[in-house]
Amino acid sequence: MRGASETAVGAALDSGDPLSGTAGFAGEIDDRLVRDVLGRYPLFVEDASDDGLPEWSSDPSDLDDPRSFPAGHVRDKRGTRRVFSLPDPAPLADDEAAVATVRDAVETSVDAVDTAGLAIAFSGGVDSALLAARLDAPLYVAGFPDSHDVEAARSAADLLDRDLRVVELTHDAIERAVPEIVAATGRTNAMAVQIALPLYLTAERVAADGFDRLAVGQGADELFGGYAKVAKAPDDPRVEAETVRGAQREVVATLPDQLERDVLALRAAGVEPVAPLLHDRVVEAALGLDDHHLVDGDTRKWALRQAARGSLPEAIATRDKKAAQYGSLAARELDRLARQAGYKRRMDDHVTQYVESLVE
Structure with a gap:
């Protein structure tokens, strides 16, 4: 077990x-x-x-x-x-109680992490910054030199007074890593590979530096309303739900497939993932949030950001962040490599075709 x-x-x-x-x-x-x-x-x-x-x-x-x-x-x-289905509790009506519940769940789960052999995947957003602020472990970010994630991670590390190790992505590293990710995960579709690339290359560096566990912020976007399609429910065609809370449950239901990809990729790179924001107590707290606790006006992950204020500077707690495949520029540069190899955008799913060519 x-x-x-x-x-x-x-x-x-x-x-x-x-x-x-x-x-x-x-x-x-x-x-x-x-x-x-x-x-x-x-x-x-x-x-x-x-x-x-x-x-x-x-x-x-x-x-x-x-x-x-x-x-x-x-x-x-x-x-x-x-034998198990997610509960559907009545949402908390009181804003202060909702934030306090989230804060207690998150802080308890993060603080319980054993830091022996641990490093932290750090992109400068509120999710990974909560780990960095409360765990004594080195911080790693992966990205191309001009990427949003590298810049955001550097500024956040400065605010937290922490050192940061940058894993600089290159085209050679991407071309080498893609077949290894496919072999580990069994997936060749472009989105799966793009998401896995910065994680995998970060984990490789972490393992090479002598760490065998990598703390990640996985799950926070799904649980706390971090996606635009959740914020725009019911007007976004990517979700079927009529409410933000319903859309939250839709994206939470995608976690088993996503986590399988991420765990297999990280293990293939030589580390075991640690995801404290996916502990049962955090999941339970998130499922008890109402629509405006998840998305308040233009603010996504409202309750999590409010809860994070006790651990993080305001500038980090309120910061928006791009998804890793975009913030690291891994998706952009994989697309560039595909086009350079002759797989043009007019072709059907051209990046996936390129990925499959690298595997062949």
């Missing part, structure tokens, strides 16, 4: 509580396979013809025909079935 003790997982199964106080789990317990409700740990299976459990692993390369085991499900001799 990875991520939690068998005792904790057994208690979660007995109670049916999807947010029982862990940071996720996946594996075998009492002749059952189980994966937590958000899929924070990957789990793959290979169907067997007998009535026993299938072959399984946390690493898809261990299996001949790996299939992702669904989050929130259990498999035993009776088959595969859902």
Whole structure:
């Protein structure tokens, strides 16, 4: 069992509580396979013809025909079935109570992280800055020299009076890393590779510097209303929900697929991810927020930003940040490499075609 003790997982199964106080789990317990409700740990299976459990692993390369085991499900001799679903609590009405709940959940989860062998993926935004402000571990940012993330990370590190290690991205590094990311994740679509690139190259450097764990801010955008499509609900066609809170739940439901990609990429680079903002207590706090706690006017992640004021300077707590693939310029430069290789934008999904050519 990875991520939690068998005792904790057994208690979660007995109670049916999807947010029982862990940071996720996946594996075998009492002749059952189980994966937590958000899929924070990957789990793959290979169907067997007998009535026993299938072959399984946390690493898809261990299996001949790996299939992702669904989050929130259990498999035993009776088959595969859902046992965990995210709760849908009534939203908190009081703004101060909402912020206090988020602050307590975030600070407790971050402060509980063991810093032995730990580094922090730091982009200068509120999510990673909360980790940097409360954990004594070195900070790393990846990006091209003129990228937004490098500039933002440098200014935020100065405000926090912390040293920063910059992983400078290059075209050669991208071309080398793309096949390695594809091999680790099994994904060739452009967006998946673009997102994984800065994480993977950061993790490589972290591992080379002697660290084996990387703290990341994953989950904060999904949980706290960080996406434009959530802020614009119900007018954004990318979500079906009629409310901001409904759109939040839509994007939270995408986490199992996203986390599988990120965890596999980081492990392939030589580190184990640590994601304190995805602890059960943080998830529970976020699901209890109302629309205006998630998005207040033009301010996304309002409750998280308010909660962060106790740990961060105002300039960081209120700062907007681009997604890593854009802030690092990894997406732009992968597109540039694709076009230089003859995969023009008029072609269907030209960057994915380029990625597939590198793998071939």
